[in-house]
Structure formats: structure tokens, C-alpha cells
Amino acid sequence: xxxxxxxxxRTQASVPPPRPGQRRARMRIGITRWLFVIPAALxxxxxxxxxxxxxxxxxxxxxxxxxxxxxxAPWVGLGNYIQVFQSxxxxxxxxxxxxxxxxxxxxxxxxGLALALFFRRHFPLSGFLRGLLLLPWLLPLIASSxxxxxxxxxxxxxxxxxxxxxxxxxxxxxxxxxxALIAVIGVNVWLGIPFNTTILYSGLQSVxxxxxxxxxxxxxxxxxxxxxxxxPSIRSVVSVVIVLGVVYTLKVVDIxxxxxxxxxxxxxxxxxxxxYHQSFINFQFGIGAxxxxxLIVVSFVFAMVYIAISxxxxxx
Amino acid sequence: xxQRFPSPSRRTRALVGAVAVLxxxxxxxxxxxxxxxxxxxxxKALTIEDYYDATYNPVYKQCAKEVDAxxxxxxxxGAGLISKVLQQASSRxxxxxxxxxxxxxxxxxxxxxxxxxxxxxxSAEGDVPGVKAASTYKGKLYGLQSNTNSIALYYNKKLLAxxxxxxxKTWDELKAAAKKLTSGSTYGFAMSNINTYEGTWQFLxxxxxxxxxxxxxxxxxxxxxxxxxxxxxxxxxxxxxxxxWAQADVNSQFLAGKxxxxxxxxxxxxxxxxxxxxxxxxxPIPTRTGSETVAPLGGEAFTVPQTGDKDKMQLxxxxxxxxxxxxxxxxxAEVSGNVPTNLEAGAAWASDHPQVASFVTTxxxxxxxxxxxxxxxxxxxxxxxxxxxxxxxxxxxPEAALKQAQSQSQ
Numbered sequence: 001x002x003x004x005x006x007x008x009x010r011t012q013a014s015v016p017p018p019r020p021g022q023r024r025a026r027m028r029i030g031i032t033r034w035l036f037v038i039p040a041a042l043x044x045x046x047x048x049x050x051x052x053x054x055x056x057x058x059x060x061x062x063x064x065x066x067x068x069x070x071x072x073a074p075w076v077g078l079g080n081y082i083q084v085f086q087s088x089x090x091x092x093x094x095x096x097x098x099x100x101x102x103x104x105x106x107x108x109x110x111x112g113l114a115l116a117l118f119f120r121r122h123f124p125l126s127g128f129l130r131g132l133l134l135l136p137w138l139l140p141l142i143a144s145s146x147x148x149x150x151x152x153x154x155x156x157x158x159x160x161x162x163x164x165x166x167x168x169x170x171x172x173x174x175x176x177x178x179x180a181l182i183a184v185i186g187v188n189v190w191l192g193i194p195f196n197t198t199i200l201y202s203g204l205q206s207v208x209x210x211x212x213x214x215x216x217x218x219x220x221x222x223x224x225x226x227x228x229x230x231x232p233s234i235r236s237v238v239s240v241v242i243v244l245g246v247v248y249t250l251k252v253v254d255i256x257x258x259x260x261x262x263x264x265x266x267x268x269x270x271x272x273x274x275x276y277h278q279s280f281i282n283f284q285f286g287i288g289a290x291x292x293x294x295l296i297v298v299s300f301v302f303a304m305v306y307i308a309i310s311x312x313x314x315x316x
Numbered sequence: 317x318x319q320r321f322p323s324p325s326r327r328t329r330a331l332v333g334a335v336a337v338l339x340x341x342x343x344x345x346x347x348x349x350x351x352x353x354x355x356x357x358x359x360k361a362l363t364i365e366d367y368y369d370a371t372y373n374p375v376y377k378q379c380a381k382e383v384d385a386x387x388x389x390x391x392x393x394g395a396g397l398i399s400k401v402l403q404q405a406s407s408r409x410x411x412x413x414x415x416x417x418x419x420x421x422x423x424x425x426x427x428x429x430x431x432x433x434x435x436x437x438x439s440a441e442g443d444v445p446g447v448k449a450a451s452t453y454k455g456k457l458y459g460l461q462s463n464t465n466s467i468a469l470y471y472n473k474k475l476l477a478x479x480x481x482x483x484x485k486t487w488d489e490l491k492a493a494a495k496k497l498t499s500g501s502t503y504g505f506a507m508s509n510i511n512t513y514e515g516t517w518q519f520l521x522x523x524x525x526x527x528x529x530x531x532x533x534x535x536x537x538x539x540x541x542x543x544x545x546x547x548x549x550x551x552x553x554x555x556x557x558x559x560x561w562a563q564a565d566v567n568s569q570f571l572a573g574k575x576x577x578x579x580x581x582x583x584x585x586x587x588x589x590x591x592x593x594x595x596x597x598x599x600p601i602p603t604r605t606g607s608e609t610v611a612p613l614g615g616e617a618f619t620v621p622q623t624g625d626k627d628k629m630q631l632x633x634x635x636x637x638x639x640x641x642x643x644x645x646x647x648x649a650e651v652s653g654n655v656p657t658n659l660e661a662g663a664a665w666a667s668d669h670p671q672v673a674s675f676v677t678t679x680x681x682x683x684x685x686x687x688x689x690x691x692x693x694x695x696x697x698x699x700x701x702x703x704x705x706x707x708x709x710x711x712x713x714p715e716a717a718l719k720q721a722q723s724q725s726q
Binding site for chain 1: 398399402403405406423424426427428429501510511512555556557559560574694695698702705706708709710711724
């Protein structure tokens with residue numbers, strides 16, 4: 001592969017200067033290539049490019065309810081960003097976003113991998129149970145967050161009643177500022193396990209069984225087999241699951257809004273809910289856009305990591 | 317194969333260029349739209365937009381008959397109304413008659429989307445003064461409210477009688493009563509302290525009655541009010557979950573007998589009356605010294621948006637005038653459980669409908685949320701519920717919580 005890249009300049013250099021007819025033919029080939037690209041480029045431009053560009057422009061404007069009727073959005077330069085960075089809620093949001101994302105990803109991944117390994121052994125009803133595992137994914141997010149809100153209620157929630165049987169005093173899951181974020185992470189983990197299990201399970205399916213047979217002859221069984229055979233074989237799948245998980249988790253809004261609305265006292269406010277709040281509750285679309293641009297930059301970094309990893313995986 | 321394509325960096329650079337050029341196309345397209353406004357001159361068809369439900373349709377149809385118009389009624393889900401209105405404002409497709417929650421009227425009026433109702437000969441004369449203030453922006457009347465409401469202290473008659481407690485009038489009485497009524501799984505008192513404008517709305521009667529002011533919430537008077545709510549929680553008379561409850565949740569607690577007293581509005585009356593075996597009544601919300609309660613005004617205003625069709629706006633104004641007539645005010649009050657806005661009609665209504673009496677009393681001295689700050693009210697409202705949440709979660713004592721919330725830039 002690297003050999004061909006090295007030889008390319010030489011082959012290009014050895015081509016004699018093109019004659020007029022040849023140039024026209026090459027141009028036609030060039031246009032044809034572009035025609036293939038245009039549909040995809042158009043799609044990307046309309047559905048991804050425009051909103052992103054619009055969002056960036058909006059973050060430099062004083063974009064409020066007035067703008068919708070008059071169309072006037074005065075340019076404020078970095079004003080929105082300065083206001084955002086100075087607010088105490090922003091600092092809280094950054095910390096919460098980091099904790100929420102890290103906590104969710106680690107737990108989702110560990111539990112997801114454990115379940116995927118568990119389901120690899122065949123036992124009665126394993127297929128059915130694996131299907132059942134997808135259930136959280138099939139429920140509308142706002143419905144499942146409403147149910148979780150009932151389950152986690154301090155006075156009459158099912159979880160606290162269950163703990164009461166064992167003699168544990170009611171836990172203020174969604175009410176205490178120090179517990180609310182943990183509770184929200186817990187619900188998000190519940191929601192993310194199906195994704196992790198499904199992808200990791202399919203990764204595990206592609207590990208050739210001969211490797212284990214050969215490994216067993218050399219004494220690699222149990223944890224050793226996992227560490228020296230399974231893990232290296234699914235490493236590329238693992239990195240994809242984690243990077244995609246990070247991007248999905250960063251932008252979570254509905255679960256948090258459904259459970260706590262960012263409260264109590266902003267203890268579950270993340271960048272995503274903060275942006276939502278600025279734009280659609282306070283109707284300060286410029287400031288909301290500034291917050292979401294910060295989020296976009298963070299997601300973009302992880303998206304680049306994803307592209308780098310998937311490219312490396314293809315090359316391998 | 318690979319050699320036939322240009323190097324990746326050149327390819328991406330070209331692609332980025334193409335995307336950048338193409339990205340301008342939608343911008344140009346949106347620039348074109350919106351300039352042509354649909355006008356069907358002389359038509360008698362009016363469109364109405366609100367966040368009510370179908371039970372209001374007969375009242376609308378009656379008024380349509382009276383002004384000789386036909387109506388298309390569009391009910392939108394409550395939370396989505398403002399975003400819908402903003403969309404319609406930018407695409408110039410606003411309805412002919414638009415209902416707005418009263419604290420939103422000034423903000424939408426400030427954008428220029430509404431027309432001055434006095435141009436059509438309409439006035440809010442004889443209405444509760446606070447209601448008129450909520451619909452007035454820079455001296456012009458942009459909305460008319462047929463009904464208004466506020467909040468009061470509901471109590472469970474049976475639970476109070478069993479405990480030998482009289483409905484409280486002062487804060488000390490409220491604290492004592494709530495403590496006495498708390499037993500087993502029943503809390504003495506319930507209110508919504510959620511981190512939304514609903515939480516602010518429920519805290520306002522304590523805050524305003526004691527001399528709190530939204531311009532600067534970090535005052536000793538406001539701290540006293542917040543201390544009361546914190547005491548109620550720390551005494552165990554109010555559930556710690558109140559910081560997560562919307563007003564509907566508070567009502568569920570009361571209906572289930574898990575709260576002996578609650579703060580809520582007259583719009584809960586249909587649900588309360590439907591509950592068999594529940595005997596309840598309400599009194600104005602207690603104040604520190606037993607003085608008059610200053611509560612916030614609720615209810616929705618009908619407005620006539622700038623649609624560009626002068627004849628239709630005229631007809632829409634006539635329709636709004638009909639909705640504001642005393643007869644329709646009563647018809648709407650029957651449907652909603654709220655109070656007619658006209659002072660005389662309200663007084664008459666209270667004598668016929670004893671369940672609403674405490675609200676009629678409260679409304680007379682109630683204030684509009686946008687009365688002082690106008691379109692800037694939402695910022696103050698955010699500060700107020702932030703302070704309540706900080707105090708009730710124990711993150712700060714009332715005084716520090718108010719100071720922290722007041723200094724918060726957002």
C-alpha cells in the first residue's frame with residue numbers, strides 16, 4: 001500500500017504533457033466524476049451544511065423572538081460567547097456533561113460487553129432473551145423517562161419501596177443534587193446497553209472459533225483467551241462503539257428533560273440541555289446557538305477520531 | 317484503481333469548496349420565500365389558534381355566528397405554542413386570532429407581530445387592572461383576556477376537621493397547621509417548586525405579599541418568604557420531591573389524599589370535583605401578617621396578529637370583542653373553571669360559584685408578572701426559581717441563594 005503511494009509521483013511525472021484532445025477527454029472524465037458526487041454533496045449541504053452554517057452565524061447575532069417577525073438580527077460579534085463563558089451555569093454544564101458522558105460510556109460498555117460475552121454461549125431461550133434486551137431501544141425516550149421518573153420518586157417510587165423492604169430509608173434519587181446526576185446516568189446506561197451489546201455481540205461473532213481451539217491447545221483458556229484472542233480481535237469494533245457512544249451521549253436532551261429538567265438547582269444541566277433551555281425556553285437563540293456550537297466542536301473532535309479509527313481499520 | 321483518483325487532500329479540498337458553494341443555495345431560497353403573503357380579500361373565514369381543547373369550540377362558534385364569520389380552530393399543545401407562533405411569524409402565516417398566555421403577550425408584541433386593539437375601538441375598561449397591564453405594551457393594548465385566574469390554598473375539609481385545624485391565614489398558622497396535618501404518608505402541605513416558570517408562579521404569592529420585588533430579588537423580604545418554604549420542607553410538612561413537581565403533580569398528591577393542603581388554581585376544579593368522596597375548599601394564600609395576598613395573574617389573552625389583510629384583521633377584532641363580552645366571559649368561565657375578567661361580572665360569578673370565591677378575591681389584588689419588567693420578565697422568573705431550588709436542595713441558605721441567583725448572568 002505504502003509502496004504504491006511512493007511510486008505515484010514518479011508515474012505522474014513520466015506522463016508527457018497532454019495534447020489538446022487528450023485534455024478535453026480528461027475534462028469530460030472530471031465532470032463525470034463531479035456528477036457522481038453532486039447528489040451526495042447536495043444532500044450534505046442542505047441537511048447538514050446549511051443548519052451548521054446558520055447555527056454558526058446565529059451565534060454571532062442577537063437572535064430573539066423579534067427576529068422571527070422583523071428578520072433583523074443585530075451582529076454582536078463574540079458577545080454571545082463571552083456571556084456564555086462567564087455564566088456559572090455554563091461551567092456546571094461542562095462538568096456535568098463530562099461526568100455524564102464518561103459515566104454513561106464506561107458503564108454501558110462494561111455491562112454491554114459482559115452481556116455480549118454471556119450471550120455467546122448458547123443456552124435455551126438465549127435468542128429470545130437477546131431480543132428482549134433490545135426493548136429499552138424500542139420505547140419512545142420521553143415515555144421511558146416518564147416511567148423512570150415514577151420509579152425513582154422519593155415517596156411513592158417503586159425502587160424506594162423495594163429498598164424499604166430490605167430496610168433502607170427512602171433515597172432521594174431525583175431530589176438530591178448529589179444523587180440526581182447519578183440517577184440520570186443510571187437511566188442512560190439502561191438505555192445504552194442494547195446498543196453496546198448488539199454491536200459487540202456481532203463483533204464477537206466474527207472471531208473465528210479456530211483461534212480459540214488453537215489457543216486452548218497452547219493453554220489460553222478463560223480470561224487468558226479473552227485477553228489474548230477476543231480483545232485483540234474486536235478492538236476495532238470496541239473503538240467504534242465507544243466513539244459513537246460518546247457522540248450519542250453528548251447530545252442527550254430528552255432523558256434529562258424528562259427526568260429532572262436539568263434540576264435540582266442545575267445539578268443535571270448539561271451543555272445540550274443548557275442550549276435547549278436558552279433557545280426554546282428563554283428564546284435567546286443566539287446564546288443557545290453559541291452553547292450548541294461548543295457542543296458541536298466537542299462532538300466534531302470525536303467524529304474525527306471515529307473517522308481516523310475506521311480508516312485505520314479498513315487499512316488493516 | 318487508487319492512482320486514478322486525485323490525492324485525498326486535494327479531493328477533500330475540492331469537496332469542501334463545492335459544499336460551501338452549494339450551502340448558499342438554501343439561503344437564497346429562503347430569502348425568496350415569505351415575501352408573498354396570501355390574501356383572500358373580503359373572505360369571512362377566520363383562523364383561531366390556541367392551546368385549549370375542543371370543549372372551547374362551542375363558545376368560538378357562538379361568537380363566529382354573532383360576527384357573521386366562519387372559523388377554523390387550531391388547538392396546539394401548550395408547550396409548543398410559542399415556537400409555532402415564531403415559525404408562523406417568520407413565514408408570514410400567523411392566524412387571524414391568536415391566543416397567548418398573558419406573560420408572553422408583551423414579548424410577542426415587542427416583536428411587532430401584534431396589532432393595537434384600540435385601533436378597532438376595543439378596550440379593557442372594567443377589567444381587573446393587573447390583567448389590563450399584562451396586555452399593554454408601551455401604552456398600547458395588544459390583547460384582551462376573557463378569563464383570568466390565580467392560585468389559592470386548597471384544603472381537604474375532612475383531614476382538617478379530623479385534626480381540628482382551621483384554614484390558615486398567616487405564615488405561622490400555615491406552618492403549625494401543616495405540621496399538625498402531617499401523619500403517615502400524608503404531608504400537611506404541597507406546592508410546586510420545580511425549576512420552570514411554574515415553580516416561580518407558585519412561589520410568587522409568598523414573595524410578592526411580603527414585599528419582594530423582581531427587579532432585585534436579593535432582599536430581606538424575599539429571604540423571609542423563601543425561609544418559609546424551606547421551613548415547611550425541613551419540618552417534614554412538605555415533601556422534598558416538591559422541587560420536581562409540576563402543578564399537575566401537586567394536584568395528583570392532593571387527589572390521592574397524600575397532601576392535606578395545596579397551592580393550585582381554579583383550572584383544577586373539574587378534576588377535583590370529579591373525585592368522589594373528596595371534600596375540599598380554598599382560601600387566599602396566607603401572608604406573613606395576615607394582610608392582603610398579592611398573587612400572580614394567570615389566564616390567556618386573545619390577540620389580533622399583523623397578517624397584512626386589513627379587512628380580516630377588522631373582522632378578527634370584532635370576534636375578539638365578542639369573546640371579551642360579559643356574556644362570553646361567563647360562558648368561557650363555565651368551561652375553564654376560571655374567573656371572568658370584568659370586575660362586576662367576576663363579583664357576580666363569585667356569589668353563584670362559591671368554589672371560585674377565593675380566586676375572585678385573590679384576583680382583585682393580584683399582579684401581572686410582566687407588569688414591572690415587561691418582556692424582561694422571563695429572566696427574573698429564571699432567577700426566582702433558581703433561588704428556590706438552591707435553597708430547597710440545601711445548596712445555600714435563603715439569603716445566599718437569592719444573592720447567588722440575582723447575580724447570575726443567565
